[in-house]
Amino acid sequence: MSNYTTQHHQNYTRMATETTIFTTLLPDGRSYYAYADLPSEMCMTEEEFKTLWSEHPLEYGKVMNHGKVHDTPRWQKSYGLGYYFSGLMHEADPISNDYVKRLLAYVNELTLEKGMFSQKQIDAGAVYNQVLVNWYKDGDHCIGKHSDDEGQLHENTPIYTVSFGQTRDFVVESKKNKKGNEVYRKVIPVKNNTLLIMGGEMQKHYYHSVPRRTTKKVKSPRISITFRCFKHQEVGSKRKRNN
Numbered sequence: 001m002s003n004y005t006t007q008h009h010q011n012y013t014r015m016a017t018e019t020t021i022f023t024t025l026l027p028d029g030r031s032y033y034a035y036a037d038l039p040s041e042m043c044m045t046e047e048e049f050k051t052l053w054s055e056h057p058l059e060y061g062k063v064m065n066h067g068k069v070h071d072t073p074r075w076q077k078s079y080g081l082g083y084y085f086s087g088l089m090h091e092a093d094p095i096s097n098d099y100v101k102r103l104l105a106y107v108n109e110l111t112l113e114k115g116m117f118s119q120k121q122i123d124a125g126a127v128y129n130q131v132l133v134n135w136y137k138d139g140d141h142c143i144g145k146h147s148d149d150e151g152q153l154h155e156n157t158p159i160y161t162v163s164f165g166q167t168r169d170f171v172v173e174s175k176k177n178k179k180g181n182e183v184y185r186k187v188i189p190v191k192n193n194t195l196l197i198m199g200g201e202m203q204k205h206y207y208h209s210v211p212r213r214t215t216k217k218v219k220s221p222r223i224s225i226t227f228r229c230f231k232h233q234e235v236g237s238k239r240k241r242n243n
């Protein structure tokens with residue numbers, strides 16, 4: 001384990017072992033997603049939700065598509081390390097929200113306790129150090145089909161999405177095979193205070209999205225906090241996303 005990883009973990013005091021993680025192996029046999037409830041002591045309170053909601057940027061995020069800059073249909077913000085995707089650098093702020101800091105520590109602890117890093121990833125110093133928060137006001141806010149195969153990530157390290165507020169559909173679907181057939185599509189309703197982990201080679205072989213839904217049915221806000229293991233570099237994305 002690298003010095004960086006050791007230092008990063010030395011302050012952990014909580015145990016994460018009580019969390020039960022349900023894992024689904026995907027048809028390619030090399031990718032999986034996993035789903036779990038947060039343990040009660042990690043659940044976000046209504047007050048914490050209000051505080052984090054109040055921290056969403058005033059302007060929508062920006063992405064580059066066909067040479068033009070577009071607004072994302074949600075608010076988003078990078079913390080910890082800058083994140084280059086969809087043709088633009090998304091500069092990071094330091095992580096200041098106490099709940100987000102606590103959740104980052106929990107995610108690192110859970111990963112170690114459940115042995116979710118390979119030896120190769122541990123040797124490479126993989127640690128969760130990048131946070132992207134997405135704020136969805138209602139069903140009109142969404143994130144399109146994409147994969148997070150960017151060069152900033154330690155190879156094949158799992159990506160965590162932790163959900164708060166309104167239940168939303170999280171869709172996993174295979175990238176088209178050579179004959180153009182869609183072979184896998186799964187809609188996972190992601191609920192308040194749950195975590196979803198995308199692991200193995202999922203970013204290479206599958207897309208994920210939180211599609212737009214009618215505001216008659218999806219009326220309330222949702223926040224997702226996503227955690228990634230970045231190498232300490234700020235550029236080098238191959239991420240494909242159209243919104």
Ligand SMILES: O=C(O)CCC(=O)C(=O)O
Pocket residue numbers: 132134143148161170208209210224226
């Ligand atoms: O909000 C979510 O659960 C998904 C977020 C996501 O796909 C991303 O940030 O890449």
